[in-house]
Amino acid sequence: MSPAANAPLARAQELAGGAATVAVIAAVLIAIGGAAVVGGPAAAALRSQEVTPDLEGALTLFRAAGGFLVLAIPAFLLAGALLDLSKVLEEYGRGQFFTLTASAGVRKAGEGALWALAFKIVISPTLFSWITHEGRGFIWHMEPFDLGLVAFAGFVMVLGRVLEAAARIKQENDEIV
Numbered sequence: 001m002s003p004a005a006n007a008p009l010a011r012a013q014e015l016a017g018g019a020a021t022v023a024v025i026a027a028v029l030i031a032i033g034g035a036a037v038v039g040g041p042a043a044a045a046l047r048s049q050e051v052t053p054d055l056e057g058a059l060t061l062f063r064a065a066g067g068f069l070v071l072a073i074p075a076f077l078l079a080g081a082l083l084d085l086s087k088v089l090e091e092y093g094r095g096q097f098f099t100l101t102a103s104a105g106v107r108k109a110g111e112g113a114l115w116a117l118a119f120k121i122v123i124s125p126t127l128f129s130w131i132t133h134e135g136r137g138f139i140w141h142m143e144p145f146d147l148g149l150v151a152f153a154g155f156v157m158v159l160g161r162v163l164e165a166a167a168r169i170k171q172e173n174d175e176i177v
Contacts, residue, residue, distance in 0.1 A: 009095075017093030023086035027079040034075030041068045067131040074120035081112030103167045107160025113153035121146055 041064045088105035096102060125139040 013093050013095055016089045020086045020089035020093060023082045023089060027082035027086070030075050030082065031079040034072035034079070037072040037075070038065055038069045041065065063132055067128050070124050070127040070131060073124055074116045077112060077116035077119055081109045081116060084112055085109040098163070098167045098170045100164060100167045100171070103160055103163035105160070106163055107157050110153050110155075110157025110160055114150065114157060117146060117150050117153060121150075 084105055088102050091099060091102040121142045122140055125141045129139050
């Protein structure tokens, strides 16, 4: 490879390594934020002494913590998708660009983001409504920005599949040579 091509490649590897660290930090911060969503209402229920040592108290705690745990699931799923992406970035940082592992990681990160969005838009609001007895149907909370994120995550997933196909072709070509 020519020296002119090596410089951008080395820079890309360096950026990927740094981005892997940032992705892990972001995943941890998102998970902590998700835990705060659950812990705050549960602690408030305990402080207000709505929780009594009987079945009704246990149900109150379940509604307080369980309901908000359901709302925190998208954050935990997104954190997982970021951890998947950090593994891909680590692989890129080692100069392993066209591998099945990295390509599958891109696809898996896209799928994880799609699941997080599915929970944010439909599953979590519906389950929260059922737990808190506010409603019985399916609830949708979708904004135009969410639709853009669904499209973006879907394209990342498709990109991962394309990269997987390219990695398989590369692997076959490497075996021939």
